Amino acid sequence: MSDAPHIPVLLRPLLEAVAPVRGVWLDGTFGAGGYTRGLLEAGADRVIGIDRDPLALEMAAKQEWGGRVDLVQGTFSELDQHADVPLDGVVLDLGVSSMQLDLAERGFSFMKDGPLDMRMSQDGPSAADLVNTAPEEQLANILYHYGEERASRRIAGAIVRARTTPITTTLQLAEIVAKCLPRPKPGQSHPATRSFQALRIAVNAEFDQLIEGLSAAERALQPGGKLAVVTFHSLEDRIVKRFFQNRAGQEAQANRYAPAVAEREPPQFTLATKRAIGPDDDELEANPRARSAKLRVAIRTNAPAGSVDAAAMAVPQLPVRRK
Template identity: 55%
Template structure:
């Protein structure tokens, strides 16, 4: 299979690898392999080893050439990045020296019409990063009007979410909504954007994509998994592309980067020691040159932290937002 790397530009690649600080003999997890941009840069350091993870089979297949060229230093695993701790254990690794994540949909997924991620390209309303679970068309067909409104408002931050949900329910009574352009046309009848603004369907498509792939739940779990597998001095580097993702990363590192607040009423409760030293008090963002070369980089933010010797904190409960399984069974 022809490599797909040429269709994807790794965002903040130089900055991410500098923060990761790969060294000879180090073992690193590229938790969102994609086209292998970060993995390739890490493998350029002699003696490094990389575990590359991606739930997208096309991304894994596209990386076979890099596996061959790495002389056994790259292992690719088709799986969700929330399972990185279990993947490392299966590879016989108790701890690793670094984890890098590039969160969200990739350029190559957006540019493949048949994947159904983009309203600008005609295609089936799919949006799945992997091969499992319901498609966006199935969610649109099955979810209640209330659930659709919640999904679009929470994950898309769309202020017209109720109107969009109402329009979807009305349209699906007339005919199934099965294509990207069909859904985009329905949304555009409710959301009216000015010429200089984003396309009216942008936030609705973002919401459905995040929901179908459970992206924010995956990110919560992946961050906790990285905390568990990083050795003291190991580094976590995360590149995100919109405010919901960045907020999760920022809050996670903030909670782990300082001791938990004690209580004068409960002095016997021990405070959890910080499990990370934060390396980026403010996120690193792309420069004008990178944005000019790759406009999709404009919203990217990089945050990084170094693991301390303190025990990993207990994983927190996931936020109370719509759950895919509940919505699909009408719960």
């Protein structure tokens, strides 16, 4: 196997948390194959690798996997449909891969000029379609609820005023956003970070995919199977934390989207990690992109899979547009 073109985040603590690794695993966000490679080396018999990005699978097909990897183009929200046996483990890495960020033509990066795309699957409406056609109120709600951008209304207004000429590139949009915010101090993130995050989430329906993927993993895992999820921002981590708390039968504090659930089904998971695991100093030095990563792991019980209320799992809900 060749070296992956990126460094898989939190791989060592993930493998420690799910040890021993054996049987059939599913990597729902295959990317460059870093987690799959780690699982195979740790003892997995076989890994089903899913990715919605055809480029990732095209690159993976050129690597030698020794007949132990089955590649599937699709979304992890349907991972239970791609599992041919009850699974011993599922891994989900919710970050945008370095491969996607580093390719300007994919339109994810505000640091490189490229078409304003952001589509992981490379089909369907793009970020440019959203930016150039969505009403101002809808754009503001996306930026606020999906990016936690406090200046959402100011930025949405600036986008609408600027799109008399279509906004088609990443740097065009980044410049519009940057003009709405104070100049960042040394060490602070780029002004467009939250806006690009919000638009990427909206374009790829990431929150819907996440809650559906967690539910699909619950259905696909056999008793004792392990679910490991790596997140990269607070909204994702909040959803995963809430899901794990709910499915482990723990009381969780009410949130602004829904009150705590009073009546619970038999727990579908036990928590393998009481708190989220973050990168240590060595990993941060080797891979600065890991600084916001958090890992949570849960173990499947023998209770039947249950239904999921997205609002109760802290999934941000966009307000209904006013007519």
